[in-house]
Amino acid sequence: MRQTILVTGATGNVGREIVKQLSMQDVTVRAGVHSVITGENLKRLPGVEIVEIDFNDPDSLHAAFTHVDRLVLITPLSENQLQMARNLVEEAKKQRVKYIVRLSALGAGAEPGIQLGRWHREMEKYVEESGIPYTILRPAGFMQNIVNYCAESIKQESKFYMPVGEGEVSYIDTRDIAAVAVEVLLSEEHQGKTYELTGPEALSHQEMAMQLGEATGKKIDFVDVPEDAARESLLAHHTPAPIVEAILELYAAYKAGKSAEVTEAVQELTGRPPHSFRQFASDYHECF
Ligand SMILES: NC(=O)c1ccc[n+]([C@@H]2O[C@H](COP(=O)([O-])OP(=O)(O)OC[C@H]3O[C@@H](n4cnc5c(N)ncnc54)[C@H](OP(=O)(O)O)[C@@H]3O)[C@@H](O)[C@H]2O)c1
Structure with a gap:
């Protein structure tokens, strides 16, 4: 059956590129947007439906997650990002989502690392402890x-x-992060893995x-x-x-x-250089 993939943060740097690349695949893409006005452009892509979500409002998540098979979990860099990520993972659990691809950040695995990495590691743990199969992507800083x-x-x-x-700095192009996300989303073989992505x-x-x-x-x-x-x-x-x-x-x-x-992960996962x-x-x- 045709899978439904929800992409949160769908108007962001990485989210919109993932939606674009996923729209060329045989899946239904649900683009989770903060406001339908900023998400207007995504509507024109084939196989893409738009849903309004506010990560701070658990009630708004219910409709967005209905009949979702797979989730690309992207949250913004904000003061309450941990709560947002927690809300999204809780809803994924409630609605029996089958697979989560989490966009994290390079350095999330470092100890003690830096604050940005520690926040991301905390959010990775929500995903790891959810009981839902997952893959974590840790990109370097974005060229964009x-x-x-x-x-x-x-x-x-x-x-x-x-x-x-x-x-x-080994900056990465967001188009390559999206290409990896699509590859990983459409296969079973990356579950339980964490990939560090660089240019x-x-x-x-x-x-x-x-x-x-x-x-x-x-x-x-x-x-x-x-x-x-x-x-x-x-x-x-x-x-x-x-x-x-x-x-x-x-x-x-x-x-x-x-x-x-510098890592080889983009080449290894997509078959082409970043x-x-x-x-x-x-x-x-x-x-x-
Ligand atoms: N930038 C980098 O170099 C870098 C490197 C490594 C990792 N990362 C991580 O990558 C992730 C995504 O980065 P990005 O640059 O793609 O993000 P972004 O462009 O800031 O996009 C964030 C998305 O979240 C949406 N959003 C914000 N608040 C929301 C809310 N309350 N409810 C629903 N949606 C909301 C935004 O929509 P609106 O704009 O309409 O509010 C936007 O679509 C972040 O976690 C960041 O830490 C970034």
Whole structure:
């Protein structure tokens, strides 16, 4: 029988790419969106139905989970993400979901690790202890963060700013995370496994700036900034203080070269190499 797969966070960076790639498969895709207005684009994809969910409201989860066979569990980086993940796992248990693919983060397995990793590990445990078969995906930082957080200053000043020094990072393209998620979702053989996903190489932000420059035909500079300046900027954008500190801790790990690990998992799981940053820069050059 045709499987119904619920994707939560379906309008987010990874969720929308998973919905897009799953819509080409012989499954019914239920895109769980926070608001139908932001989910409007997903409706046009074949085999995709839209359902409104608020992760903070257990009542709203009931309809979304009805007749769902498999779940892609994505929650946002927010102050109450643990409660949100707990609500979603509890509903999956109630409605006898048969398989969960959880989007976590690289570093969730490190001890003591950093706060972002510890939060993710806590949420992984809800899934592991649910009794439902699961697979956990732990991606590195997303290449698309450069579009979301740096495109504006690149467009206006040909510069982008981060407190990461010369640290190298093995950023991954969200299209590759989605490709892995689809592969894993449609098979039984990945159940009980955890995969650490990275791009094909670790690059410094200076190297990334050079490649963005080549893709756009303009000189782009990366500017290393003090942590305090980054804190001020994040707070000015209304990021809650605990999240700001967690992000700064991640940047410090980048700076110290602790996020440069490269894995073969994308190649092994999808049969093709992950996108390079050069390819990403070329595909997204119009954003900059
Ligand atoms: N960014 C990175 O580099 C990185 C790296 C590794 C792991 N991760 C992890 O990957 C996960 C997903 O990241 P992402 O960038 O794809 O997320 P994202 O773009 O922030 O998307 C989050 C999604 O959740 C939805 N959402 C937010 N609050 C909701 C609520 N109360 N009820 C229902 N839906 C709600 C959002 O919808 P609206 O926008 O409409 O509210 C959005 O669709 C996060 O757990 C993050 O920690 C991120």
